[in-house]
Amino acid sequence: MSGGTARLSRFLLALGALAWVLACTPAASPAGAPTAAPGGDSAAVGAARGPAGAAADAAPAAPSAPPPAPEKLKIIYSSLAGNYMPLWIAVDAGLFREQGLDPELLLIESGTAATQALVAGESPLANVGAAAVLGAMVEGFDGVFVQAVVQVPPLAIFSRDAVATPEDLRGGRLAVTRFGSSTDVVGRILLRGWGLEPERDVAVLQMGSVSEQLAALERGAADAAVLSDPTSLRAAKLGYRQLVDAAELGIPYMHLGTVVPRGVLAARPDLVRRYILGYQAGLERFFADPALAKQVLRQYVRLDDPELLDASYQAYATKYFHHDTRPRAEALVPILGALTSERAREVAPESLIDDRIIRQLQAEGLVPSDR
Numbered sequence: 001m002s003g004g005t006a007r008l009s010r011f012l013l014a015l016g017a018l019a020w021v022l023a024c025t026p027a028a029s030p031a032g033a034p035t036a037a038p039g040g041d042s043a044a045v046g047a048a049r050g051p052a053g054a055a056a057d058a059a060p061a062a063p064s065a066p067p068p069a070p071e072k073l074k075i076i077y078s079s080l081a082g083n084y085m086p087l088w089i090a091v092d093a094g095l096f097r098e099q100g101l102d103p104e105l106l107l108i109e110s111g112t113a114a115t116q117a118l119v120a121g122e123s124p125l126a127n128v129g130a131a132a133v134l135g136a137m138v139e140g141f142d143g144v145f146v147q148a149v150v151q152v153p154p155l156a157i158f159s160r161d162a163v164a165t166p167e168d169l170r171g172g173r174l175a176v177t178r179f180g181s182s183t184d185v186v187g188r189i190l191l192r193g194w195g196l197e198p199e200r201d202v203a204v205l206q207m208g209s210v211s212e213q214l215a216a217l218e219r220g221a222a223d224a225a226v227l228s229d230p231t232s233l234r235a236a237k238l239g240y241r242q243l244v245d246a247a248e249l250g251i252p253y254m255h256l257g258t259v260v261p262r263g264v265l266a267a268r269p270d271l272v273r274r275y276i277l278g279y280q281a282g283l284e285r286f287f288a289d290p291a292l293a294k295q296v297l298r299q300y301v302r303l304d305d306p307e308l309l310d311a312s313y314q315a316y317a318t319k320y321f322h323h324d325t326r327p328r329a330e331a332l333v334p335i336l337g338a339l340t341s342e343r344a345r346e347v348a349p350e351s352l353i354d355d356r357i358i359r360q361l362q363a364e365g366l367v368p369s370d371r
Contacts, residue, residue, distance in 0.1 A: 070102040073275065076126035077107060078114040079177070080301050081210060082229045082312045083150050083256045083320065087127055088296040090282025098281070099274035109209050110178040118143070124264045125275065129182035130254035131335050137259075137352055138336070138344045144265065144354040147276055148257035148327035149283065153186045153246040154320045155255075158235040159224035160217060166194035166243060172223035173203045175213040182255050183210070183226040185338045186246055190226075230303055230312035237308065247319050254331035255320075265354060273357050280325065280367045287317065323368040327353045 073096070077084055087105070090096050096103045106123060108114040111132025118126040118133070119141050126133070130145070137143055163169055174191070176183040184206070188198045198204050205222055207213045210231045216222040217240060224243065227235055236242060246253075258279070260272055286293045294309040303309060332349040361367040 068100070070097055070100050071271070072102045072104065073271070074104045074106050074123040075275075076114050076117055076123045076128065077105060078111045078126075078128045078132065079109055079210060079228075080107070081231070082297060082301070082316050083154060084127070084300070085293050085297055085313075085316065086149060086279060086283040086286050086321070088282075088300050089285050089292060090278050092296055092299075093282070093285060093292070095281040095285065096275070096278035099278045101271075101274055101278060103278075110181055112178050112180045115141075118259065118261075124268070124271065125258055125260045127256065127258050127279075130257055130332060131182040131185040131338070132180055133259050134332065134335050134344075134352070135180055135339055135341065138339060138341050138347055142262045143259045144262055144352060145254070145257045145327040145332075146260050146265065146272055146354055146357060147279065147325045148254050148331065149279075149325055150255040150257075150320050151252060151322075151328055151331040152320060153182065153249075153251060153253040153255055154315070155183060155186050155226050155228050155247070156232045156245045157187065157190060157224050157226055157243040158217065158232060158240040159243050160220070160240065163223050163243070164241065166191075166196065169194075169224055169243075170196060170201050173205055173221075174198075175205050175207050175216045175222035175225035177209055177213065178206045179204070183213070183228070185335055186253065187226040188338060189251070189334060190244060190246060229315050230297070230301060230308050233308045233311045233315075234303075234305075237305075251334060252328065252331040253334055254327065257327055260354075262354075269357065273361070276325075276357055276361065277366065280361075283321065283323070283325065284368075286321065287323070290317070322370060324362075324370040325367070326355045326358045326362075326369075329353055 075087070077087060091103050091105060106117070108117050111129040114126055114128045115133045115136050117123065118128075119136055127149075133141070133143065157174075159169070163172060169191070174187055176187050178184065184204065187204065191198050191202055196202050205216070207216050207222070210228055213222070213225040213227060214231050214235055217225050217235065225235075258275070265272055290313055294313050297309055297312060298304060329349040332352060336344045336347060336349060358367065362369045
């Protein structure tokens, strides 16, 4: 039985019960008429109700309809990094199911490949880095950001001993995950800030994943790498030098957000609303239950070092995550500026955001706002 049919059945049962109660309630006496004494003739009352009333007494209560099955939802995400802790919590703790959704996580490592899957329609939404999807949006993919979880770059550049200063990278090699990903865009922004032109002064190498970047450092295939937690924390523990923590530079940067095609948003705003509620519940649980957050990080990233787990949690809890997940247009500006397409100069960042659902949820008091 569908949810609508179940609600209609419960309404009709309630209406029938109300009619029975009204039938059993004596009518008010006209003015001046004598009222029945307490403990009056119960047989007369039964006779007044007739056979229908007796049948109502005998009929068993109708069984309640089972709840509707949760709606299946594929969710694309793009890396095994700490910024996905709220998503993993929402899935593992059943918080999406509380919104009537049966989630299936679809890991497609690297944001550019995840964007290709979203454009191909493999999922109605994706939780990915803006750097990966903005290029497609500028070139015609009609998607919008409906939510943003990390709006600073949670990345740091670590280097081998021979690279003690940014200038020492001149003529060297910088490892990123893939071209067009957040590690690539942030890495190029930082290089240019140091007066180094990517490709000309520093070779940029794509390695596929964050763990492979660290492996490239270890085997000497790269001189520096743009890493995210907890891999960056592992690099520090191994003795690699941190050249810069990008999050401390105060750069507005949409590192991670949820992108939805406009057609899906128009046709299924209820689906997007339930997704945001489930995700937000995962984010709130992240803040409220550090042990659970570290448990899912250990499970998904396969990290068993308690020191690294705790340091990673603290970094996201204090620097990267905020309760308010409305996407900010200014956080898209540096990414649009890093794109080589001329069309990127013509696109207003506000046109790539639709925060109506989150603002409505905030107005209803269902999700927090800390602005």
